[in-house]
Amino acid sequence: MKVHEYQAKSLLARYGVALPRGESTDRAPEVRRIAESLGGRVVVKAQIHAGGRGKAGGVVVASNAREAEERAKKMIGQTLVTPQTGPAGRVVRRVLVEEALGIAREFYLGVTLDRARGLPVLMASRSGGMEIEEVAGKDPTAILRETVDPGLGLFPFQGRKIAYALGLEGESVPKAVVLMQGLFRAFIETDATLAEINPLCLTDSGQLLALDAKMSFDDNALARHPEIRALRDLEEEDPLEVEASKFGLNYIKLGGTVGCMVNGAGLAMATMDLVQLAGGEPANFLDVGGGANEEQVRNAFRILLLDKGVRAVLINIFGGIMRCDVIANGVVAAVRQMGLSVPVVVRLEGTNVDQGKKILKGSGLPITPADSLADAARKAVEAAR
Numbered sequence: 001m002k003v004h005e006y007q008a009k010s011l012l013a014r015y016g017v018a019l020p021r022g023e024s025t026d027r028a029p030e031v032r033r034i035a036e037s038l039g040g041r042v043v044v045k046a047q048i049h050a051g052g053r054g055k056a057g058g059v060v061v062a063s064n065a066r067e068a069e070e071r072a073k074k075m076i077g078q079t080l081v082t083p084q085t086g087p088a089g090r091v092v093r094r095v096l097v098e099e100a101l102g103i104a105r106e107f108y109l110g111v112t113l114d115r116a117r118g119l120p121v122l123m124a125s126r127s128g129g130m131e132i133e134e135v136a137g138k139d140p141t142a143i144l145r146e147t148v149d150p151g152l153g154l155f156p157f158q159g160r161k162i163a164y165a166l167g168l169e170g171e172s173v174p175k176a177v178v179l180m181q182g183l184f185r186a187f188i189e190t191d192a193t194l195a196e197i198n199p200l201c202l203t204d205s206g207q208l209l210a211l212d213a214k215m216s217f218d219d220n221a222l223a224r225h226p227e228i229r230a231l232r233d234l235e236e237e238d239p240l241e242v243e244a245s246k247f248g249l250n251y252i253k254l255g256g257t258v259g260c261m262v263n264g265a266g267l268a269m270a271t272m273d274l275v276q277l278a279g280g281e282p283a284n285f286l287d288v289g290g291g292a293n294e295e296q297v298r299n300a301f302r303i304l305l306l307d308k309g310v311r312a313v314l315i316n317i318f319g320g321i322m323r324c325d326v327i328a329n330g331v332v333a334a335v336r337q338m339g340l341s342v343p344v345v346v347r348l349e350g351t352n353v354d355q356g357k358k359i360l361k362g363s364g365l366p367i368t369p370a371d372s373l374a375d376a377a378r379k380a381v382e383a384a385r
Contacts, residue, residue: 001286003228004049005045005212008091008215009248010194011215012210016181018179018208019209026180031065034068035133036065043061043098044075044097045059046092047093047094048080049236050080052083056234058082072097078092088274089353093235101204103211106128106129107202108135110194110197110198111194114147120148122148123188128198128201135224140348144162153184172208176208181207190228193216197212240342242302247295251286252284253284256280257310258275258312259305259307259382260283260285261313261314261316263288263322265287267285270373274377277377278378283307294330295324298333298372301313302338303338303356304339305338315347316376317347319351319353324351326352328348328356337365340365343380344368344372345376345383
């Protein structure tokens with residue numbers, strides 16, 4: 001789950017991360033009051049779940065309160081298109097208004113999981129304000145990394161090591177250590193998958209402040225954090241992904257034409273790979289899980305068909321815990337309820353596979369069986385064409 005910048009900053013503030021003065025609002029007239037309280041010269045920032053806002057006109061500087069209000073009027077309700085939103089863009093419903101600062105230097109600072117080591121890693125770079133992937137692509141040595149034991153936390157010497165490597169000196173070093181330790185505690189204690197400050201700025205007056213902040217959280221841990229779960233903005237999520245979450249389905253919309261329904265994340269990834277090897281593109285990632293019931297299968301199939309880009313459906317089930325007859329009954333029920341608007345290819349293996357195939361064959365529905373995963377992918381891609 002992602003949150004907006006103003007929400008991430010509110011969370012980080014609890015852990016002692018220093019921030020510019022600011023306030024968020026969804027009303028343009030309110031922007032004038034906020035700007036006046038901050039001294040007039042402010043930065044107005046669109047709040048959407050995507051990066052690259054500045055290049056798309058979503059981050060602007062206003063020299064006075066009246067100009068800030070005018071900027072906000074143009075921004076709120078606008079569809080902002082950035083490299084991360086895709087061509088459809090995102091509608092701006094709220095802005096963050098912050099004091100404009102004199103910036104001496106900018107840095108990148110973030111905490112995420114190093115999956116190779118199975119430990120959190122603090123990352124930093126002198127190239128603040130740029131996408132970290134872009135920096136790493138141009139010069140991998142520009143990324144500083146410090147692996148941290150989650151039980152012991154970030155030691156001061158580790159923070160100083162990063163601070164010195166960034167070129168900080170004097171009073172800025174202990175300030176940086178405190179900020180890094182706060183960022184790391186926020187990452188661990190909120191069950192985040194990413195806690196990022198980009199840019200972290202050193203102001204002309206010697207302050208170290210988080211100018212921007214991004215946080216994402218492990219969905220499986222949200223039961224422990226109802227206050228974070230309450231921050232979820234459904235308007236920022238794909239409607240089909242929101243619908244899938246109501247039924248405990250793992251669904252991610254993609255841009256292809258072959259809708260995939262699979263049980264198990266690994267099998268889903270393999271299925272998408274084979275669809276691409278067969279010359280097609282998957283329309284989604286949909287994992288119904290190992291213990292899905294007939295209702296979940298029916299709703300999974302319904303969600304696939306609601307995607308207007310889907311031209312064929314590939315159902316690939318390996319029945320271990322999941323039973324093939326349950327899948328078959330769910331598919332038949334969904335087709336009878338919604339009708340069959342696109343070709344459907346089904347590959348079943350495992351528990352009760354013969355019963356599952358018998359149910360599908362006896363339904364009288366025009367469902368294409370497949371003998372293997374490669375055969376299923378090939379047939380689905382051909383059907384989508």
